[in-house]
Amino acid sequence: MTRRFGPLTRRRAVVLVCVTVVALGGAVAQARAWVQIGGTHSGPGPMKTAIAEKEAIANRWMTPIPGEPTPPASHPGQYPPCPTMTARDVPHAGEVRSRAQDGFPVPFSPMVYDINTLWQDVRDDMELQIWAGALGDDRTQGVIAVAEGNGCTGRQGPHGEFRTPSKVGPLTLTGVVGNAVSFSYPGGAGSLDLSTRQFALPSHQKRR
Numbered sequence: 001m002t003r004r005f006g007p008l009t010r011r012r013a014v015v016l017v018c019v020t021v022v023a024l025g026g027a028v029a030q031a032r033a034w035v036q037i038g039g040t041h042s043g044p045g046p047m048k049t050a051i052a053e054k055e056a057i058a059n060r061w062m063t064p065i066p067g068e069p070t071p072p073a074s075h076p077g078q079y080p081p082c083p084t085m086t087a088r089d090v091p092h093a094g095e096v097r098s099r100a101q102d103g104f105p106v107p108f109s110p111m112v113y114d115i116n117t118l119w120q121d122v123r124d125d126m127e128l129q130i131w132a133g134a135l136g137d138d139r140t141q142g143v144i145a146v147a148e149g150n151g152c153t154g155r156q157g158p159h160g161e162f163r164t165p166s167k168v169g170p171l172t173l174t175g176v177v178g179n180a181v182s183f184s185y186p187g188g189a190g191s192l193d194l195s196t197r198q199f200a201l202p203s204h205q206k207r208r
Helices: 002-041 044-062 202-207
Strands: 096-098 113-123 126-135 138-149 160-163 172-177 180-185 188-193 198-200
Touching (some): 096 172
Antiparallel strands (some): 113 126, 126 138
16 A cells, blocks of 8 residues: 555655745745835835825915905805896796796695796895695695795795695785785685785685
């Protein structure tokens, strides 16, 4: 048994030694390659140069240009200052728009409001928007939604949801004069006073 398998044992040892030498040689070669790459593309010199370039760019950004106007004190952190808003900045200012005809976008989910008409205008540098319709999950409940604000300055005015005291059906805007918001509904007409937030439904009251 020993004489038969002895040569095979020595042969396996020789093969193992050769494989080990080849593996070590490849590892050394790979290590040398990584050392060369590291010495070419990194090191304290190039790193300091990159940092210095970034600092120089940041300093140029933060240094004011001679003769360039600075933002006014009334608009801190804002440049240029917001322009004055006028009715020309609002499409169809002062007009009642029908969603069925004009297809204007509505900033509400249809599950919240089913809007059919919109009126918008500018008052005191603020855009006033009034939507009319019904609740999304109850079309018998008339509702008017109001929002007022300036998208540039961020200033906000009165806003909210106003539901009719009686379920008269969806509301349709017919006009806005001052604080009086006029509308119609199936079988009647009424108004909402924005200053008192009170509805007037004379036609509906007479019918009842």
